Amino acid sequence: MFWITSNKERQLLCLNFAGRVQLEELQRGYEDLAASLKDLKPGFRLLADLSRLESMDLSCAPELGRAMELMDQHGVGMVVRVVPDPARDIGLSILAIFHYPHQPQILTCATIAEAGRALAL
Secondary structure, three states: OEEEEEEOOOOEEEEEEEEEEOHHHHHHHHHHHHHHHOOOOOOOEEEEEEEEEEEEOHHHHHHHHHHHHHHHHOOOOEEEEEOOOHHHOOOHHHHHHHHOOOOOEEEEEOOHHHHHHHOOO
């Protein structure tokens, strides 16, 4: 499962991943991502919550890269990821090297509470 929420007032975009994520879900979510970005200004913050993610199909990597490039083009200023178990990292750090050419600040947190503190929520 994959869904997107945003908060225009806080300039915060949230990408939520749960269960087993398949390519088709990310492809459908791309339009929601593009629509959500229209409400955000350059320098917005991204929270990627992978705390409920069980697995992600390997074919999702190019789609994740495409989403990163779109967020980079819209001026993402800070990326905070929630990855409770480092062994479950799905390669986002490697993808970020290639798909965030403007190099936003990137933090990885073990809990959503830690991410909230990092984002001053």
